[in-house]
Amino acid sequence: MKKLIEEFNLNLDLAIEAHDLLRGATRREVEGVKEEITQGEFIKTTTITILNEKGARSLGRPKGSYITIESPPLKFNDPYVKAEIIQAMEKAMQLLTADLLTSRDSVLLVGLGNWRATADSLGPKFIEYSPITRHYHQHAPDALVKGMRPTSGIAPGVLGITGVETFEVVKGVVEKIKPALLVVVDALAAASVERIGTTIQMSNTGIQPGGGIGNQRQALTVEGLGVPVIAVGCPTIVNAALIADQAVRSFCSRMSAEYDNNASIEAVKEILSFFGGGLTVTPKEIDDIIENTSRIIALGVGKSLFPGIEEEQLVLYAT
């Protein structure tokens, strides 16, 4: 799969998938990488920590912690499971922010993606459902529940903003409002369709728009922005090339035929080249999945940033 990923210039946005791929069937340890698993009632939480540069090179992403919350009912907004997911998100956020944040610090929420393409609209929807309070602090402090920190929200890929790189907009706003922390939400690409709408990844390493390790100075990272960045995402697509290659692989295994990497890549190219690798696989009910996951992520982030404030209260501060 590694060669295919390079050939089609794909991203594996989930650290857990990159780790699994690297470990292979033997499940061998990767040097510089630690993995811990917690099993809850309806959810499973996996924390992958990249400890050093060696681990970073192996996994193709920066040093730091990547927490994955997996729960198939996530995509249904099941009220019983929702509470457990939100609690897990709060715990993950505590771990990821550690002592980055006092209770009065200002936080900037960033929702990446394009609201006009359903599968890419997770970030803008997250902003829509998130509690935004900075303008109350400035203009109507009495309307705030005691202890609410200032939060602001931008969705730089919306209607809204075009012809301007996401990094430029975010950097511009960060320099003006000087938040203590960024929480950036984006739709992710997974390697397997089972992950669509069922997995949340949270990390303290920021986001490279376009994925990969790239130039950290032009990324939504502490290096690029001068402010720590928590990245939160949920897979909404799988690249079609991965699906096609997986089918070839499974076919070969069923037929006890030899799987040939190059031939599979050429086959996939033949089928998909018309759109230059930019073909994505999504379920038909993607609109419901986006609706449900963006609401849960907004609540999980909201409860983390405003500890002790009730869900019903938080919803009132959504835009």
Next chain:
Amino acid sequence: MKKLIEEFNLNLDLAIEAHDLLRGATRREVEGVKEEITQGEFIKTTTITILNEKGARSLGRPKGSYITIESPPLKFNDPYVKAEIIQAMEKAMQLLTADLLTSRDSVLLVGLGNWRATADSLGPKFIEYSPITRHYHQHAPDALVKGMRPTSGIAPGVLGITGVETFEVVKGVVEKIKPALLVVVDALAAASVERIGTTIQMSNTGIQPGGGIGNQRQALTVEGLGVPVIAVGCPTIVNAALIADQAVRSFCSRMSAEYDNNASIEAVKEILSFFGGGLTVTPKEIDDIIENTSRIIALGVGKSLFPGIEEEQLVLYAT
């Protein structure tokens, strides 16, 4: 591919693809089916006529004419090609409506699909861009250009309308406003990604929501509605199962390995079963493709229904 299509309960919405599949590599004639091709400057038009029940059974769709306009630049809204496409649509509409319509007859436009899932929003967007005049006829006839017929438009899957079958809504409205003709626009599923945003199919056989030959009495057809129905569509997705199977097939051919239908189906099922076959492949730029194709189709249909009225004028009657 036929077995895969059955196994996954897929639709091949394009008659031209069903015909090609049936004719196979040998390009043999199919009894009861006639095909004619016209090559234009930027476009190619193929008219498939299903002449009798035998042809209908072979192609798995009702008797009638299916006109396919193919033009790769369609999805870019290229102004030079647009004019040729609109002209071809006007000609196709003349052929399909024949003497169904006098110049004063009322027409009901129907845009199928769900506007909240980008790839399925072609129909609602078509309604948004179409000239709607029936209310002017009733309330402000002076605001109409001379000779404009009454048109009305519904998008039954919009916000809008839920828990009610499309057929029920359309039948209900048809019985009230008694149009002489329906033009129904829907996003289609193709068998090949090259067709996404590059092909328009027009037919005089109506639409079976969900595809296939089914029960014509519960379909958007003259049998179901009592009014002739012109169906217009453009592919916006390919089912992921077809993509995966095509990759297996191409891989086998490259490796000179035997392609086994059952093994491929099992492989595809393994990869995609999580969403029950409901996974679709779309290009990332699907929002632009929908925007461009829905505008061109609205103009093509509009120019057909209001011959002699300028494009600039028609746009003024859009909702």
Next chain:
Amino acid sequence: MKKLIEEFNLNLDLAIEAHDLLRGATRREVEGVKEEITQGEFIKTTTITILNEKGARSLGRPKGSYITIESPPLKFNDPYVKAEIIQAMEKAMQLLTADLLTSRDSVLLVGLGNWRATADSLGPKFIEYSPITRHYHQHAPDALVKGMRPTSGIAPGVLGITGVETFEVVKGVVEKIKPALLVVVDALAAASVERIGTTIQMSNTGIQPGGGIGNQRQALTVEGLGVPVIAVGCPTIVNAALIADQAVRSFCSRMSAEYDNNASIEAVKEILSFFGGGLTVTPKEIDDIIENTSRIIALGVGKSLFPGIEEEQLVLYAT
């Protein structure tokens, strides 16, 4: 005010305002009309019953009950007041539907108005937030909580539907799906700005699109549709002519000058005639008001139709 209302062809959508206007400063009784007031903690409920034709003529609306729930915090979606409002709506609905409905009867929700004009989008927003279950009954009954009745929803003025009269669409759908009851929600015009976003009116007399007593056979009424209709509304605008006339009246009273009805009407005409009386007054925060009131009304109607089902559950069945 009566003359002004006739001159500008205005609607007083609220029975309580029509009643107050008629009773005047003297608060005299109106023959054939009964009024009862209940004071709650945060809300006040007024039930006006038009008992006979004489009362109907006096109040310019059909016989039946009009229940008005007044609560200034309604427009803020205050969680403490919300519960009391929802409870009052449930009680009102019981009174209005009486024995019209068994627990299994199907209900059609109708959201009137144009979603593209914020102040007129209460109805479509109501549909968006309402539990819709009819398709589950048909296709996935296991996904329903025990005892949920079938509900469907249409927003005939949306994107959606143009060139077709609201009555025609609703009648067409009613004839197909044959519900036992309609609940129709619409944005109302009040006579005073204090009522915007602070008042809910519920009645068992249906709705005359365009207001007034008119032709009940072409209205969303039991006479027009053959099905009982509960109308629910909330004022979102005041006609500008009323505001202007009120200012003149107040000015005269302050100056101890004579108020002249005709001169005031001529003055108002001079100022507003450019848009033919179609000028409306709304607060700047109308988008928030619509958001909050449509959610509360959807919950109030939802809880009435699905007694015993929790709010969290109902939200899951919203579209």
Next chain:
Amino acid sequence: MKKLIEEFNLNLDLAIEAHDLLRGATRREVEGVKEEITQGEFIKTTTITILNEKGARSLGRPKGSYITIESPPLKFNDPYVKAEIIQAMEKAMQLLTADLLTSRDSVLLVGLGNWRATADSLGPKFIEYSPITRHYHQHAPDALVKGMRPTSGIAPGVLGITGVETFEVVKGVVEKIKPALLVVVDALAAASVERIGTTIQMSNTGIQPGGGIGNQRQALTVEGLGVPVIAVGCPTIVNAALIADQAVRSFCSRMSAEYDNNASIEAVKEILSFFGGGLTVTPKEIDDIIENTSRIIALGVGKSLFPGIEEEQLVLYAT
């Protein structure tokens, strides 16, 4: 009216109205202010130049040129009048930008306002219909027609961006992308309903969000942003207090009664105080007016920035 404007803290966004108000019935000259009128076939253009500080103080707005294009059919998107309006906008833009801009300079388009309140969505709609090319310059220069300058677009009040002051967002983006010019479009408040959808104002003085002369260092002005700013606007509302006062005034004149400024202000306050002066008057068809005027303004600005490029071409670069 001046006292009323102060009392209710209103803006008169149109220089032409402020000038008329100051000149009064006598049409006397205002020192430091020059007015020139050009009559076209369907439009009238008035150029007001504030020559010095004295004129600025009198008119309550900065030195510079304010060009007003008046045409009642503007709001209908009449194709015959549209051409003349676009030409007048091109001419105005030449005058206002003078030598500010070479043909390769980058321009940032800014659409102010809230897309969720129809009457305030002119700016975001303008961005939606404007040609945006900066990303092509960076990533796909071949897709550009020869000679197209780089343009980018932001709508800082969209979904989008909350809890962050407009000035902060715009300043942040300006510092990153360093355009040579800003064109800022906003919905305006007029003093008379005849101006809604019929008047375009263009000026070279920037915009003070909230209106007035205020602190130019926190405004979208050359002083605040370090970049020249062309402001373009169209009235979409009149404050309700102005309407009410005008009715009182007209009433008094009809009755030959004395108009008392204070009594009128008190009367208006009594009627409108519930929403703290934030009540606005708009026509019912405001959605159509916004649609039509935003398209024409986008074309007028587009043709000015890309001289020689056809309308059909420009539309292709809209987002």
